[in-house]
Amino acid sequence: MNVPSKSPVQLFSKETQAIFFNYKPQPIQRMLDFDYVCKRKNPSVAAIVNPQSASGGFQKAFFGRCEIAIPVYDSIEEASSKHPKAAVFINYASFRSAFESSLTALQQPTIQTVVIIAEGVPERNTKVLIARAKQYNKIVIGPATVGGIQAGSFKIGDTAGTIENIYRCKLYRPGSVGFVSKSGGLSNEMYNVLARTTDGIFEGIAIGGDTYPGSTLADHVWRFEQIPNIKMIVVLGELGGRDEYQVAEMVKKGLIKKPIVAWVSGTCASCFHASEVQFGHAGAKSGESDTSALSKNAALKSAGVHVPDSFEAFAEHIQLVYERLVKDGVIIPAVEIAPEILPKDLHTALKEGHIRKATHIVSTISDDRGEEPLYLGIPISEVIQQQMGIGDVISLLWFKKKLPRWASKFIEMCLIVAADHGPCVSGAHNTIVTARAGKDLISCLCSGLLTIGPRFGGAIDDAAINFKKALDNSVPPDVFVEDLKRQGRRVEGIGHRIKTAENQDKRVELLCQYAKQHFPAMKYFNYARAVESYTLQKANNLVLNIDGCIGSLLVDLLSSCGCFHEQEVKEILELGALNGLFVLSRSMGLIGHALDQKRMKQPLYRHPTDDVLYATE
Ligand code: ACO
Numbered sequence: 136m137n138v139p140s141k142s143p144v145q146l147f148s149k150e151t152q153a154i155f156f157n158y159k160p161q162p163i164q165r166m167l168d169f170d171y172v173c174k175r176k177n178p179s180v181a182a183i184v185n186p187q188s189a190s191g192g193f194q195k196a197f198f199g200r201c202e203i204a205i206p207v208y209d210s211i212e213e214a215s216s217k218h219p220k221a222a223v224f225i226n227y228a229s230f231r232s233a234f235e236s237s238l239t240a241l242q243q244p245t246i247q248t249v250v251i252i253a254e255g256v257p258e259r260n261t262k263v264l265i266a267r268a269k270q271y272n273k274i275v276i277g278p279a280t281v282g283g284i285q286a287g288s289f290k291i292g293d294t295a296g297t298i299e300n301i302y303r304c305k306l307y308r309p310g311s312v313g314f315v316s317k318s319g320g321l322s323n324e325m326y327n328v329l330a331r332t333t334d335g336i337f338e339g340i341a342i343g344g345d346t347y348p349g350s351t352l353a354d355h356v357w358r359f360e361q362i363p364n365i366k367m368i369v370v371l372g373e374l375g376g377r378d379e380y381q382v383a384e385m386v387k388k389g390l391i392k393k394p395i396v397a398w399v400s401g402t403c404a405s406c407f408h409a410s411e412v413q414f415g416h417a418g419a420k421s422g423e424s425d426t427s428a429l430s431k432n433a434a435l436k437s438a439g440v441h442v443p444d445s446f447e448a449f450a451e452h453i454q455l456v457y458e459r460l461v462k463d464g465v466i467i468p469a470v471e472i473a474p475e476i477l478p479k480d481l482h483t484a485l486k487e488g489h490i491r492k493a494t495h496i497v498s499t500i501s502d503d504r505g506e507e508p509l510y511l512g513i514p515i516s517e518v519i520q521q522q523m524g525i526g527d528v529i530s531l532l533w534f535k536k537k538l539p540r541w542a543s544k545f546i547e548m549c550l551i552v553a554a555d556h557g558p559c560v561s562g563a564h565n566t567i568v569t570a571r572a573g574k575d576l577i578s579c580l581c582s583g584l585l586t587i588g589p590r591f592g593g594a595i596d597d598a599a600i601n602f603k604k605a606l607d608n609s610v611p612p613d614v615f616v617e618d619l620k621r622q623g624r625r626v627e628g629i630g631h632r633i634k635t636a637e638n639q640d641k642r643v644e645l646l647c648q649y650a651k652q653h654f655p656a657m658k659y660f661n662y663a664r665a666v667e668s669y670t671l672q673k674a675n676n677l678v679l680n681i682d683g684c685i686g687s688l689l690v691d692l693l694s695s696c697g698c699f700h701e702q703e704v705k706e707i708l709e710l711g712a713l714n715g716l717f718v719l720s721r722s723m724g725l726i727g728h729a730l731d732q733k734r735m736k737q738p739l740y741r742h743p744t745d746d747v748l749y750a751t752e
């Protein structure tokens with residue numbers, strides 16, 4: 136036996152709380168769901184230790200209908216000192232780090248039981264843990280265990296699986312059976328069997344399948360003997376190891392008075408004699424004849440334990456013993472109670488079709504639910520395969536059309552020519568100041584972009600709308616300009632600070648040349664030029680500017696490419712989509728300016744006072 140006589144008998148109660156090592160949302164939620172179903176008053180997980188989280192914080196989980204915030208610590212010491220009532224340490228560390236963390240947990244005065252889930256913990260490490268547990272009068276369950284459960288009170292991690300299984304096996308209320316097994320998987324099976332053949336378990340422990348478990352079958356049988364609520368004991372052993380002999384020995388010596396029904400699985404291993412075969416668990420080895428299932432079953436039987444002749448008869452034996460104890464008045468069958476019904480998560484209820492939920496967002500341009508994103512139904516691999524360019528992607532995502540190549544190429548030209556216009560324009564100025572003030576790249580970019588508007592780069596849509604409306608209504612250019620003037624408005628798309636009739640904007644020239652070669656029609660651009668001829672009579676800087684040029688040519692493109700109805704063209708302009716081209720394009724230049732300034736490392740704290748005119752009224 137590993138467990139010293141001074142170690143605690145009752146490991147769990149309806150008040151027991153645990154510290155969970157490593158953040159594993161699913162087993163934590165399963166514990167809390169069990170708590171709720173059993174009508175526990177407080178959640179069984181008091182704290183989480185997550186050594187990867189640098190600075191604590193909280194993790195959210197459901198406790199029935201409510202959400203709770205479970206505190207997270209980065210050290211076991213801190214968690215146990217802040218939660219002195221948490222007596223169980225559930226260790227979900229990997230086999231590499233399970234030893235150190237378990238050792239630390241054993242050293243905490245408040246921790247009484249350490250459960251090690253990891254498989255593959257080196258045996259020499261487990262032996263050290265066993266020695267320490269003995270020294271401190273504590274109990275280790277595992278390694279390589281799913282844990283254990285006290286019905287209606289406390290459940291370790293994933294023990295007993297889903298909440299449906301908890302209901303099915305009536306684990307939400309205590310029964311009369313103390314069950315111990317090596318295997319976690321078979322424990323779950325046995326909870327089902329025991330729910331059908333008895334009034335269910337009081338407590339079930341899976342000790343884990345290692346050769347040297349932290350606590351043995353015998354340790355738990357010994358505990359069960361001393362727990363008054365447990366009236367009969369069921370043991371499911373397996374081939375390999377000598378643990379079952381200890382149980383037989385205790386029965387023989389009269390130390391265990393409660394009836395035990397036991398079965399050692401692995402009787403088939405006799406077919407593998409003459410060679411050592413390992414059956415799943417590290418400790419389940421066929422080899423020496425006295426560790427075989429057959430000889431251990433025989434030893435248990437001869438000690439007075441109820442042992443069936445085959446595994447099939449195990450359930451029947453359990454039922455017979457249970458019914459005899461009921462008849463003798465030793466067991467008063469557990470009274471059935473209604474468990475709390477766990478509310479379903481929105482996600483689960485939706486998946487199962489029990490509820491419907493209105494969506495908040497409708498998207499018509501892209502879809503990321505499949506293996507690869509779709510742009511307007513076209514997989515991105517096809518976008519690449521078809522050698523589509525940025526203009527094509529913009530057409531798909533902004534205009535929801537696959538435009539002819541001449542048109543998407545024009546869009547790309549707009550992006551290229553408007554990418555930058557020197558450090559003196561509003562956007563670049565703001566970006567430069569922001570960069571020199573030490574802000575990050577995104578802030579620099581945003582501060583520049585925020586200047587885009589009627590005086591700088593943001594006149595494309597209004598220019599397009601106005602030129603189109605005027606031409607569609609056959610308004611002569613001079614009347615158009617004078618009408619706007621009467622309204623006190625400037626002609627959007629006309630005018631420039633440095634460009635004049637004599638110093639034409641090269642960008643306008645380039646776009647115009649391309650349009651002449653590829654566009655089926657240029658009537659809106661020609662109208663804009665006619666407006667320019669009129670405004671140039673007023674002042675030589677009232678040229679068709681880059682916004683006016685892009686705006687009018689895009690109206691020509693949209694109207695003549697054969698992809699849009701008149702109404703669709705109007706909608707695109709009204710949505711303000713065309714200014715988006717300037718934003719996208721100028722972002723390239725603004726990022727360039729931000730990086731340029733950052734590279735130079737010239738901080739700016741304030742302008743000199745002689746750079747400012749202090750004007751007072
Ligand atoms: N339509 C009619 N009159 C104009 C226009 C115009 N688009 N632009 C300037 N004027 C007139 C002004 O009313 C002013 O007349 P006034 O002397 O009789 O009062 C005169 O021209 C000079 O005005 P300023 O404000 O000095 O002109 P500035 O050169 O600073 O303006 C600007 C340049 C901001 C581009 C201006 O022409 C304008 O507002 N244009 C319309 C909006 C536009 O197209 N913006 C995008 C510019 S392109 C780009 O940023 C990428």
Ligand code: LMR
Pocket residue numbers: 553555556560561591592632633681
């Ligand atoms: C630009 O493209 O940024 C310019 O046309 C604006 C300007 O003021 O020169």
